[in-house]
Amino acid sequence: MNFHVMTLFPEMIRNGLEESITGRAMNKNIISLNTVNIRDFSQDKHLHVDDYPYGGGAGMVMQPGPIYRAFESIKAQTGKDKLRLVYLTPQGSVFNQNMAKDFAKEEDLVFLCGHYEGVDERILEMIVTDYVSIGDYVLTGGELPAMVMIDAISRMVPGVLSNDVSAEFESFSDNLLEYPQYTRPEEFMGNKVPDVLLSGHHANIDKWRREQSLLRTRKWRPDLLEKAELTKKDIEFLDKNPIS
Numbered sequence: 613m614n615f616h617v618m619t620l621f622p623e624m625i626r627n628g629l630e631e632s633i634t635g636r637a638m639n640k641n642i643i644s645l646n647t648v649n650i651r652d653f654s655q656d657k658h659l660h661v662d663d664y665p666y667g668g669g670a671g672m673v674m675q676p677g678p679i680y681r682a683f684e685s686i687k688a689q690t691g692k693d694k695l696r697l698v699y700l701t702p703q704g705s706v707f708n709q710n711m712a713k714d715f716a717k718e719e720d721l722v723f724l725c726g727h728y729e730g731v732d733e734r735i736l737e738m739i740v741t742d743y744v745s746i747g748d749y750v751l752t753g754g755e756l757p758a759m760v761m762i763d764a765i766s767r768m769v770p771g772v773l774s775n776d777v778s779a780e781f782e783s784f785s786d787n788l789l790e791y792p793q794y795t796r797p798e799e800f801m802g803n804k805v806p807d808v809l810l811s812g813h814h815a816n817i818d819k820w821r822r823e824q825s826l827l828r829t830r831k832w833r834p835d836l837l838e839k840a841e842l843t844k845k846d847i848e849f850l851d852k853n854p855i856s
């Protein structure tokens with residue numbers, strides 16, 4: 613999968629994603645990251661890419677020309693005339709795991725990171741296919757949201773995660789939170805690892821983990837529990853264990 617990011621801060625994107633699992637996936641050519649500096653497409657002698665808003669008001673607005681030319685360069689590079697293009701904005705649909713899975717089906721995916729007060733509406737209308745936010749708070753630019761999305765999408769691309777940590781069996785895939793994990797030592801500052809995990813009894817361990825998932829989802833994310841597919845056993849367990 614090829615990610616293309618149009619931004620004024622390409623180093624921020626590269627530095628963030630070249631580490632860890634996304635970095636390894638790039639080295640293995642399972643994903644690629646093409647950062648495109650919008651400023652390289654300025655035709656201004658001072659390389660400006662923004663100007664004052666028509667109608668007045670605070671802040672600056674990114675001009676349509678440099679973004680248009682940056683996108684044309686990506687179209688030329690991919691040889692594709694139609695590309696899915698995500699504009700990162702707090703006004704977009706809130707990103708979630710289902711959207712990550714859906715975006716992971718694309719061969720090429722383009723991101724436009726805005727800065728300043730915004731982007732000229734005309735270029736957005738021309739090229740954007742998806743308006744996406746990462747939550748209800750305001751950030752200074754679209755770079756961190758693009759990195760968040762690329763991380764979440766990448767781990768849904770086959771081969772990015774090792775098989776034993778396949779993304780299918782984890783938080784949100786079934787609308788339940790993960791069960792708690794423990795490793796050595798068996799006792800840390802007087803706190804012991806739950807006995808069942810040392811028992812070697814796999815059916816009991818699976819049952820305990822399912823129950824822990826149910827308890828913490830009810831406690832911390834009751835909104836998710838509403839969407840989860842619960843068995844009769846799950847419901848009986850929750851009824852017998854009132855909220856602590």
Ligand code: 6GU
Nearest residue numbers: 700701746747749751757
């Ligand atoms: Cl996508 N952009 C900005 N600037 N702020 C945000 C956001 C995006 N998502 C949440 N806050």
